[in-house]
Amino acid sequence: MSVNRRDLLRAAAATGALGAAWPLSAQLTTAQAHAAARNLGATWDPAPFTLGVASGDPGPDGILLWTRLAPEPLANDQPLPTTVDVDWVLATDPELSNKIAQGQTEADASTGHSVHVPVAGLEPNTRYYYRFSAQGKESRLGRTKTAPTGAIPSVRFASANCQAWHDGFYAAHRGIAAEDLDFVVHLGDYMYEHGQVGGTPIRDHEGPEVHTLTDYRRRHALYKGDPSLRAAHAAHPWFLTWDDHEVVNDYSGTSKPLRKRRAAAYQAWWEHMPVRGDTPATPQIHQRRMWGDLLELTVLDLRQYRSAQNLPDGTILGAQQKSWLKSTVDTAPDAWRCWVNSIMLSQLAKQGGGYYFTDQWDGFLAERKEVLTHVHDAGLRDLVVITGDWHSAFVDDIRPDFDNAHSPVIGTEFTAHSVASGAYSPDWNQTNGPIMGKANPHLKYFEGNRYGYDVYEVTPQRWSTHMRVIGDRRDPNSPVSTLTTFHVDRGVAGSYEDPATIGSPAQYRRA
Ligand SMILES: [Fe+2]
Known part of the structure; x- marks a missing residue:
């Protein structure tokens, strides 16, 4: 260690x-x-490509390539000219000899010298390698892959969420980097605007939270100082959504003080992520993507358009995204449907009434019922929702009306362990696992003592979620193992645990 x-x-x-x-x-x-x-274990790549490389939003004919020039990652200002020419090359081999595309772009100080290159005209279902160069220096090699078209036998992808840098090392990302995957999905809480250690708030400046564009940039640059995170970005293309901590805990709305801070956070997020678009003020996160004919990926943005929680007419999606989501349900192809969902969709009621957290969908009861009733009425099948935020693993049956035991099961939600952010104590989990199970008849499984990520293996017949866990988040080289696997059979709503791992440790398992 x-x-x-x-x-x-x-x-x-x-x-x-x-x-x-x-x-x-x-x-x-x-x-x-x-x-x-x-x-504290941070390392960076050689300057100016200290933060590594990444690719994102893979389509059948294109991909987005990313890097950011930051010779001194934690400095308030980078020792760079206002604009820097950056060359990029993409090839089908790691030696970059069979060049498919190349070009030059400008990294500009106004966007943190970040580089976002949309590359088009590529072949589907193909591995590519890429590299940037600038100021006579080369970046590390990146590897990526385009989406397939038509019938495919399988897709394998991973999700990660909640990676508080001060809480541990990213052994989970080391695991993700080593997995044989088509892509990675990030479910949010990529970075945290605050932090506490041993009950003491971590202070960047006057207060314990970050506020300005410079603050957010430095936080992102620090997070990219974990070599496992850079390895996971360089190994696979990513899709991303976000949650609250990319801006501030449990935020909603656009009050005047929040508006400024939110704009700074959104811009810094955009500058550090392999995402498309050139309007960092309001990045468009929600989108639908196909992986061959097998998987429809619906990425949701549950932060940007939401109202306050616990209002009778509150919204977590915003009117436009809600009608868009409903239309994706109406026009869904015959495929697995995966909603990329930052915070828990399923009800998590307390014994005796109320909910554990109303920042999640439990604070938007009418809208949840409306959307899930629409899913049911439309006859949508094979819905799997993948979720982060909770720092613990849950498996839930999704029902349009969670308070009605006769409400039909219309899908499965897998909530994944966190990469590093602290979960509840083993004592809390031991006590509250059975209590949550009793109060929530749709809850099938809960495990909160571990950290890691999920790998999803999807074929035309079956969806399998493998819960990968690390031994110890204090160890960057902690080994990765599979805690348990849940399956969903195509055409049959509801999940079941693999018999081989049904005896694995958990604090709640529905008999
Ligand atoms: Fe989190």
Whole structure:
């Protein structure tokens, strides 16, 4: 085990030395910030491509390539000219000899010297390799893949969510990088605007939270200092949605103070992600993508358009996205449908009434019922929802009316473990697993003592969710194993656990 950043930060907090240990503290010079980050296990690629490379939004004929020039990743300003020419090349071999496309683009200070290159005219279902160069330096090699068309025998992809940098290393991303995958989906909480260690708030500047574009850029750059995260980006194309912590905990709406902060956070997010579009003020996240004829991926944005929670006429989707989602249901192809959903869709009621968290769909009861009733009325089948946010694993039956035990099962929700963000204590999980199970007849499984990611293996006949877990988030090289596997058979609503792993540890399992 190398340096353990979680315990180092906790020890620093306990002795009042967090200001010197936390790399983004205002009191540190840039050189001190980098030293503090390295002391916590951060490394970066050689300048100027310190943050690595990434690809995103793979289609059958194109892909988005990303990098950002940041010679001094934690500096307030980068030692770069206002614009820098960046060359890129894409080929079918890792030596980049069979070049398919190449070009030059400009990295501009106004967008953090980030680079987003949409490459078109590619072949479906094909592996590609790419590299950037600028200022006489080359980036690392990236690997990506376009979407297939037509009939395909299978698709394999992974999801990741909730990666609080101060809470642990990203052994889960090391696992994702090594998996044989078509793509990766990020379910949100890619970075956290706040942090606490040992009960002490982590302070970047005057307060414990980040507010300005510079603040958010430095946080993103620190997160990219985990080499496993850069490896996972370089290994596979990603689809992304987001949750609250990319901006601020549990946010909704556009009040004046929030508007400014949100704009800074959105821009920094866009600058650091392999996403399309050139309007960082309001990135469009929600979209529908096909993976051959086998899988329809519907990416939802549950943050940008929502109202406040617990209103009778509240919305989590916003009017436009809701009608768009309903229309995707009406026009769904004969395929598996996967909703990429940042926060829990299924009801999670407390014993005796009320809900655990109304920031999730439980705070938008009328809209949830409306959407799920629409799914049922339209006869949509083979719906699987993949979810993050909770830092623990759940498997739920989805029903249009969760309060009615006779309401039909119309799909399955898999809520995944977090990459690193702290879950409840083993004691809490042991006590509350059975209580949640009793209060929620649609809840089939709960496990909260572990960290990791999910791998989905989908064929025309069956959907399988493999819960991959790491041994210890304090260890960047922690081994990855499969805790359990759940299956959904095509045409049959509802999931079942693989007999081979049904005896694996969990704090709740419906008999
Ligand atoms: Fe989270």
